[in-house]
Amino acid sequence: LEVIQKISAGEVIESPVDCVKELVENSLDAKSSRVDVEIIKGGKRYISVRDNGTGIHRDDMEKVIQRWSTSKIKDVSDLLSITSFGFRGEALYAIAMVSRLVIKSRFFQDQLGIKMRVEDGKVLEKQEIGMQIGTCVEVYDLFYNLPVRLRFLKKEDTERNRIIKLMKEYALSKWDVHFTLTSNGRKVFDLYPCQDVKERIQLLFGQKFEERKNSKNGVSVSLYTSLENTRGEVYLFVNSRPVQNRNLLEYIRKTVGYKKVCVCYIDLPPYMVDVNVHPKKREVKIYKENLVKELIRELFKKTPPYFNF
Ligand code: ADP
Ligand code: MG
Known part of the structure; x- marks a missing residue:
């Protein structure tokens, strides 16, 4: 059963860019005005997505990595008017199954945040930490426990370029959001919030x-x-x-x-x-x-x- 779960999780998340996509969409869904993405080795070694959105309520921290847990759809009729990117509640579950994950989040009404460490889909550690309002999700060693997937990952450059392309798309779709992208410690871009889309396009x-x-x-x-x-x-x-x-x-x-x-x-x-x-x-x-x-x-x-x- 374990293996089947991992493989089906690997279908949702097939590569680092899938992972970045899901995490950035979660940040945008959480109404963030700033999203910072950092990758190491094309995301194969490390991915981090940090935002200043609403944060995750402390009581929900363990729920977010459960399958089909979403806070975004209330009933089926909502399906017709989806305004959020995510609504299936599968992404964090899938990422948690195939990586070493650290989620830090401070809910906007709380004074402190919670840091949670997850491996193989299981919570290993949970503690309070001081942090800004918002969420930071860190993904270490994607597919470390799924060698089949690991073998099919592209070269570092290819994976990195796919992530850069994806981030450009979000930067062009949400021009009022501050986006930064850092790869192997070097800034790829730092796009301040723009007044209109034309400004963002010219900046990018x-x-x-x-x-x-x-x-x-x-x-x-x-x-x-x-x-x-x-x-x-x-x-x-x-x-x-x-x-x-x-x-x-x-x-x-x-x-x-x-x-x-x-x-x-x-x-x-x-x-x-x-x-x-x-x-x-x-x-x-x-x-x-x-x-x-x-x-x-x-x-x-x-x-x-x-x-x-
Ligand atoms: P979905 O986006 O389809 O709801 P996910 O697995 O991507 O499912 O996320 C599960 C839940 O975790 C979300 O519904 C949301 O409540 C919470 N969540 C995830 N990322 C963030 C974030 N960056 N900020 C606030 N809440 C988040
Ligand atoms: Mg999502």
Whole structure:
């Protein structure tokens, strides 16, 4: 049974980037205005995510590593209006099963925090500590007890680059949150909270961007393209969430040019997107995809509609 549990936990968390994703989403769900991420050896040796959010209530500390324990869904009808990233209550459980975990948290109404050490899913130690309000989750030696998974991890560089890419996506989705990323003791970025998304984009990529906006029938598109030509990259967000959509990504590349960095935000009513409830699938289906394409195409015509009010 133990092995089966570990393996199924390993399905939820397959790599360091999955781990970082879950922890950062928890921090954002906890309304943090600052999230600091630190990794060592591409996250294989060490991952830490520290936030200044609401913290975890002391009575809930042991619950958070139980399977299917979530504070985010009250009843099934909530499923239709999920605003938080997480809601399955599986991530911390899964991470706890396949790593050495330390969770420190101080609930916003408490004077002291709790530090809890977990190994193989079991609590080894719990004590009060002095700390700032918020939560810090540290993951040591991911998959130390699951050699199969360990063997399939990519090289340090590859794992690190995946984490950097992921963090850029969150930085672009939550531009009012202060994000830092440190790798092997070196700052990869330190992004102070921004007034608007354009400021964050320019700060992150270190160059000027052009802004274009268009909307029709409840669908709106905001598109930012780099002025300089570089290695082209497209970041796509639907209702503020980083998503993948091959078709649309290719369409955007073709339209803005393959050498531009492009950040595209699409906002539409929730019923127009197929939210995949599988936590790891970023691929979304958009029912009005053609309308989205039309809006993008119009943005690059000679007389862009965004000048006609
Ligand atoms: P989910 O996010 O799906 O609810 P998780 O396993 O990721 O499940 O987390 C379990 C619970 O632990 C969350 O519902 C939340 O109550 C609590 N929690 C986890 N991380 C944090 C955090 N950084 N700040 C506050 N609460 C947290
Ligand atoms: Mg979660």
